[in-house]
Amino acid sequence: MRSTTLALLVTSTALTAVTGLPAQSAMPSLADATLGALSALNADHPKPQPFILVSDDEEDDDDEEDHEDDDEDEGQGGLRHQAPAATVTPPANGLFGNGTPPQVKVN
Amino acid sequence: MKSLLAALAFTTALTAPGLALARPVTLTTTLTNYGGGGAYLALYVTDAKGTYKGSLWMAGKKTKYYKHMIDWHRATGGNAAEVNGITGASVGAGRTLEITLDLADALFDAGYTLHIDAAVEDMRESPSEITVPLTTSGAGKAVRGRRYISTFQYGL
Numbered sequence: 001m002r003s004t005t006l007a008l009l010v011t012s013t014a015l016t017a018v019t020g021l022p023a024q025s026a027m028p029s030l031a032d033a034t035l036g037a038l039s040a041l042n043a044d045h046p047k048p049q050p051f052i053l054v055s056d057d058e059e060d061d062d063d064e065e066d067h068e069d070d071d072e073d074e075g076q077g078g079l080r081h082q083a084p085a086a087t088v089t090p091p092a093n094g095l096f097g098n099g100t101p102p103q104v105k106v107n
Numbered sequence: 108m109k110s111l112l113a114a115l116a117f118t119t120a121l122t123a124p125g126l127a128l129a130r131p132v133t134l135t136t137t138l139t140n141y142g143g144g145g146a147y148l149a150l151y152v153t154d155a156k157g158t159y160k161g162s163l164w165m166a167g168k169k170t171k172y173y174k175h176m177i178d179w180h181r182a183t184g185g186n187a188a189e190v191n192g193i194t195g196a197s198v199g200a201g202r203t204l205e206i207t208l209d210l211a212d213a214l215f216d217a218g219y220t221l222h223i224d225a226a227v228e229d230m231r232e233s234p235s236e237i238t239v240p241l242t243t244s245g246a247g248k249a250v251r252g253r254r255y256i257s258t259f260q261y262g263l
Contacts, residue, residue, distance in 0.1 A: 093161025097129020
């Protein structure tokens, strides 16, 4: 029983060594990959480059919409901006005469 | 000479009715101190059957808020062209809006009613807060509002 167990252990170790070690050596390690990438970067910069602290600040004001400009909305009548008073004649709805243009005052 | 006088009389006869067809009317709306932002006001007219005839004034320029003038919006579909050339700024609480318009004489004593819809941001809408018949006898008489409008009156 004891010799059988020992034989199985030796066999499995031998199989692992034969198949696993070549496979592992064929895989580039993560460290190797990182070093490779850095080497590629440094290829353009012969001199050693200082480390740069990259901010992880997610704020990006450029993407914020300007909600203050509410006047840009379009009316349901398809008119983007209705003309202010006295800049054009009032609508021809039969309510207005042809006299003085509208005058407005707020007190 | 006679033909000149005849021509003058003829053109005067043609022009005079046109001059008498409209008159300046001052619409004065005083708001209450409701404690909110500027009020949007839609002033418009319906006929004796309640059918929308046209707008007289829109206080407030942002068309996206026009849907809150509920009765006006229902009648016009929110068509901003209805208030083209008759639009001004919204009116602050406690302020008085005074508009003078050249209005057709035919609007008075003919069953027409002036309506004012009011709306304030983050506050309740107030459709037809003012409804006042347009009559010559009603000129100068103040009408009280329900929510945002303290008084309204028109002067001929």
